[in-house]
Amino acid sequence: MYTIGEISALLHIPISTLRYYDKEGLLPLVNRTEGNIRLFDDTDIECLNMIECLKTSGLQLKDIKQFFQWCEIGDETIDQRHELFLQQKKKTEEQIAKLQDALNRINYKCEYYRIAKEKGSTDVPGLKEELSMKYLIK
Amino acid sequence: MYTIGEISALLHIPISTLRYYDKEGLLPLVNRTEGNIRLFDDTDIECLNMIECLKTSGLQLKDIKQFFQWCEIGDETIDQRHELFLQQKKKTEEQIAKLQDALNRINYKCEYYRIAKEKGSTDVPGLKEELSMKYLIK
């Protein structure tokens, strides 16, 4: 069992964020001591890991909450949950592809500026033509 | 030459966003007609593509603006621009790795719910158990 401060240090999530998640209903099963202090256990940690995963994949907090509610309802929501993850799979793959595209452009820019640095100028024949922004972005 | 509406349709960027970018100084070289109507050309389109790329890689608009200002200053800012792209390269690679991690978990869940659907049940006692990775990874 962990206090909120221990969880914060362990998962590198600000205390204020943990309390915010709780308030928003994303941690519906966090226990409390008799003195009203939150006590997190290992399943709460897994819950937070899942929040992190779904947040990374682009899901909003309200939709993560919805997913947790489906879990609580039980087997009659299996279809919705399956559909949700299929959707997130697609969205995440698209997001990775988009980032890979951006990375390719950025890698080109790294090389461009490496050469520009050597020459002391961006005015390098051959590269300039290839540049997206001929006049402004050198 | 294109009007703001044509650019909006072409690049799938809302008109309000284009005007917002202009107001924020991200499109410093957009020409106007005598009647004050914006006229975009091909270099403005490239400029917007670069904004999209850098936004995807996680750069904020104010830093994109900074980059454009460095471009306008000239060769004395080559180092800053080089450093910026090296940094974005690192950030983007990290972001891709993080998304790939999330995708792996999501793929597990897809499989988990595919099987649950077949059986008609998730076969786990409660929410916390369902969320826990120990039930996810056999």
Place this chain on the structure above:
DNA sequence: ATACAACCTAAACCTAACTCCATGTCAATA
């Protein structure tokens, strides 16, 4: 017993990136 650090809540505040609104101008068509 008394510090004092860590916990609690409600509510105000914050930031980025838009988005909408009211009001007015421009340009092509009937």
Place this chain on the structure above:
DNA sequence: TATTGACATGGAGTTAGGTTTAGGTTGTAT
């Protein structure tokens, strides 16, 4: 000439996801 639709502006409003503040409570080390 009059209508109409796309354009313009400044400024207010929105949304998501927190963060901070004020004021109070709990738990532990001396």
